[in-house]
Amino acid sequence: MTDPKPRIAIIPGDPSGIGPELIARLLNEDGVRTAAEILLIGDAHVWQQGAEQAGLPLDLIETGETEIGSQEGLAWLPMQTITPDDVRIAEVTQAGGRCSLRCLDKALDLALANKVDGVLFGPFNKAALTSAGLDAEDEHRYMARYIGFDGYHSEINVLGDLMTTRVTSHIGLRDVAERITTEAVEKAIGLAEDTLKRAGNTRPHIAVAALNPHAGDNGKFGREEIDVLQPAIDAARARQKNVTGPWPSDTVFLKAQRGEVDAVVTMYHDQGQIAIKLMGFDRGVTVAGGLPIPVATPAHGTAFDIAGQRQANVGATLQAFNLLTRMARNHRAARAAA
Numbered sequence: 540m541t542d543p544k545p546r547i548a549i550i551p552g553d554p555s556g557i558g559p560e561l562i563a564r565l566l567n568e569d570g571v572r573t574a575a576e577i578l579l580i581g582d583a584h585v586w587q588q589g590a591e592q593a594g595l596p597l598d599l600i601e602t603g604e605t606e607i608g609s610q611e612g613l614a615w616l617p618m619q620t621i622t623p624d625d626v627r628i629a630e631v632t633q634a635g636g637r638c639s640l641r642c643l644d645k646a647l648d649l650a651l652a653n654k655v656d657g658v659l660f661g662p663f664n665k666a667a668l669t670s671a672g673l674d675a676e677d678e679h680r681y682m683a684r685y686i687g688f689d690g691y692h693s694e695i696n697v698l699g700d701l702m703t704t705r706v707t708s709h710i711g712l713r714d715v716a717e718r719i720t721t722e723a724v725e726k727a728i729g730l731a732e733d734t735l736k737r738a739g740n741t742r743p744h745i746a747v748a749a750l751n752p753h754a755g756d757n758g759k760f761g762r763e764e765i766d767v768l769q770p771a772i773d774a775a776r777a778r779q780k781n782v783t784g785p786w787p788s789d790t791v792f793l794k795a796q797r798g799e800v801d802a803v804v805t806m807y808h809d810q811g812q813i814a815i816k817l818m819g820f821d822r823g824v825t826v827a828g829g830l831p832i833p834v835a836t837p838a839h840g841t842a843f844d845i846a847g848q849r850q851a852n853v854g855a856t857l858q859a860f861n862l863l864t865r866m867a868r869n870h871r872a873a874r875a876a877a
């Protein structure tokens with residue numbers, strides 16, 4: 540008997556951006572509807588808008604919350620979060636942010652109730668989320684607080700088989716060095732390893748990027764590599780983790796590009812983001828690393844410059860769906876075993 544397919548909740552993201560179009564394109568990709576049971580969550584007119592923007596069919600098969608799981612294939616859970624008149628294509632609006640948050644809340648509620656095994660969302664617009672009441676640093680911290688999770692978590696970026704985690708994220712560069720501690724680096728290493736294992740990699744090789752030029756050049760350009768990073772790496776190795784570094788940040792991604800490592804732990808936001816986006820902007824995925832619920836989204840934004848113009852590239856969304864499906868399958872199996 541084969542394992543049951545995971546059930547994936549999908550929400551459109553900001554209705555003013557390319558999210559609805561991307562999901563319509565995703566659902567018309569070969570193999571997507573057979574890889575998982577799919578539950579669309581959101582307003583009918585937003586999903587229809589996406590189908591029209593993509594120029595592709597999308598049948599909405601309505602279900603109720605109590606019926607989730609009783610039908611196979613594609614299902615749709617109706618919501619009323621935004622009126623058609625309030626959808627302003629390519630504009631930041633409070634209504635768009637409110638729609639995004641309400642759909643996200645519902646998807647998280649269903650995941651907490653074990654009615655879905657993972658959540659995929661179209662791109663959010665942070666300015667719209669903030670105007671709608673998001674009082675967290677980003678949607679990842681919002682999700683952790685919403686589900687009552689107080690463990691270590693952080694945004695993870697994925698390109699193919701390569702993952703990156705960050706010791707610091709959405710803070711100013713002048714604040715980075717003081718936030719890099721041995722404990723923080725150890726946590727970022729652990730998050731990379733745990734997330735890769737959830738995706739099926741049983742013995743990942745994790746490289747740690749240096750903070751300073753030339754990895755500090757033996758302390759000439761800073762001592763963080765000697766006093767902070769090396770002790771964290773040594774501690775991880777003592778726990779049998781496959782970790783190397785600290786590697787100069789201008790060469791570590793060459794190793795990653797050659798497939799020599801499975802993850803890179805970076806010290807700050809752009810250190811990893813620039814490399815990942817240069818290597819494959821249209822294939823990048825963001826994972827809510829550390830959360831007990833598998834959550835993924837394409838790594839790009841709402842792309843207001845092309846919203847509604849039938850130009851959205853589904854590549855990153857398809858990659859996000861494929862990765863999330865693997866993680867959700869493992870999550871479902873672990874839950875069943877427990």
